[in-house]
Amino acid sequence: MADDKSEAIDLCGDKSILKTILKEGDGESPKTGHEVTCHYTGTLLDGTKFDSSRDRNDPFKFTIGQGVIQGWSEGVATMKKGERSMFEIVAAKAYGESGSPPTIPGGATLKFDIELLDFQEPPPEDVSKAKDKGILKKVTKEGEGWKTPGEFSKVTVDVKYSLEDGKAISEQNDLTFKTCQEEVVRGLDEGVQSMKEGESAHLTLSPAYTAGLDGDVPATATVFADVSLKSFENEKNSWDYDNDEERIAGMKTSREAGNVWFKAGKLELAIKRYEGAIKLVSDKEKASKEINNELLLCYINAAACYLKKGQLTDAIAKCDDALKIDPKNVKGLYRRATANLEKGDWDVAKQDFKACLAVDANNKGAANGLRRVQAKIAEHAKKEKAMFGGMFDKMAKLN
DSSP states (O other), rough: OTTOOGGEEEESSSSSSSEEEEEBBBOOOOOOTTTTEEEEEEEEEOOOEEEEEHHTOOEEEEEEESSSOOOHHHHHHTTTTTEEEEEEGGGGGGTTTTTTTTBBBBBEEEEEEEEEEEEEOOEEEEEOTOOOEEEEEEEHHHHHHHHOOOOOOOEEEEEEEEEOOOOEEEEEOOOOOTTTTTTTTTHHHHHHTTTTOOOOEEEEEEEGTTTTOOOSTTTOEEEEEEEEEEEEEEEOOOOOOOOOOHHHHHHHHHHHHHHOOOHHHHHHHHHHHHHHHTOOSSGGGGOOOOHHHHHHHHHHHHHHHHHHHHHHHHHHHHHHHHHOOTTOOOHHHHHHHHHHHHHHHHHHHHHHHHHHHHTTOHHHHHHHHHHHHHHHHHHHHHHHHOOOOHHHHHHHHHO
């Protein structure tokens, strides 16, 4: 029966996987991500056996879509629990032209007698950015392709929120929003970034991820969100632009969005926008004057954000980048000086404050900064003198 190809099912429509059912199973079939347990015997077309879990009396476990040949994942996903089938799998979905020496020659079509003993649903996946299990995802319908939304993507979803007792909270169809813009609750925002187009998923959201959700939701409640990602459009990457004019326009849009968040005090979001604009230039060494002008603004603005957040090393790095473009940029010199002053690198700060004043003699911030750093240096020198002076006095008395 297993050798009668007239009874075989062409699973893919191209005869790459032929399946002949030897014993019927029942129930559902495993899906991508499910852990399956099976027995198998593998042979070449001439009947030569190269492997068998039955001979070892050791059932084989694997996860559909991971760690096995493509033909296995596609074939076993069509089986039901208790089913036994014979699969004939061409080399392209097995071990290819290289084979698996010494037992499987290159280009070999293989036969597998597989019995599906059991399978289990995978545990929910933690898709929170913080990996704190605040967003647990269970796929209920597979999506298409491999792409997922990124930061600042435009997405359209259907979403239904409910409580653990099944009580409905709210439902929205064709909801369109941009990710990372605080337009929806954090759980939906981050959760949808793990989904493929056409995918449906059941999200379990902890209270920290549902702040701002409309409806009667207790502060400590776990919320369920059933989400279907209908479509999404990612922002352009550096390689998506055809010319400098388009690239500059994209950078300006991102920078101006960052300015809005900066004024609103949302520094993390502002940083993402400025850094996103910077990433649109892949080869900064060959950037045109016009692109460098836009880069300069992004570096300076990002430095201001990092400075406000106390991330002094990052602020200095962005000022360094800005000053490579324009060594006399007043804001770059001033912000780098301020960061170094806060770090305690007073001599470096003093040098930058002086450089700033050399360009703009009336810069009150730089003048105040210079006085502050000079005071710090003088105070430090005084303490050192007192400390070492006392030490020398003691040594003189001993002598």
